[in-house]
Amino acid sequence: MNKDQVKGVAKDIAGKVQEEAGKLAGNKEQQVKGLGKQISGKAEKSYGDAKEILKDANKIS
Template structure:
């Protein structure tokens, strides 16, 4: 697991918490910010996933 994957998962979780808090207090703004943070986190994790695949592929090619 690389930095992007870890940070992405952390942002996704934080966004879910923020969205839930927004629902509890009735704040549409906090709900929206939470959803935004979730999307950012999911995207960052996917970037990390792609990086990991690329790095693994390069290792296999250079070290057969």
């Protein structure tokens, strides 16, 4: 795992927590911010995944 994958997963989890906290508090703004963090985290993890694939492909060549 590279740093982008780790940071992405952490953002995704933090976003889920923030979204749920917003739901419990009835705060739509926090829910939306949580969803935004989840999207950002998933994108960052995907970027990290792609970097790992490229790194592995270069090892094979």
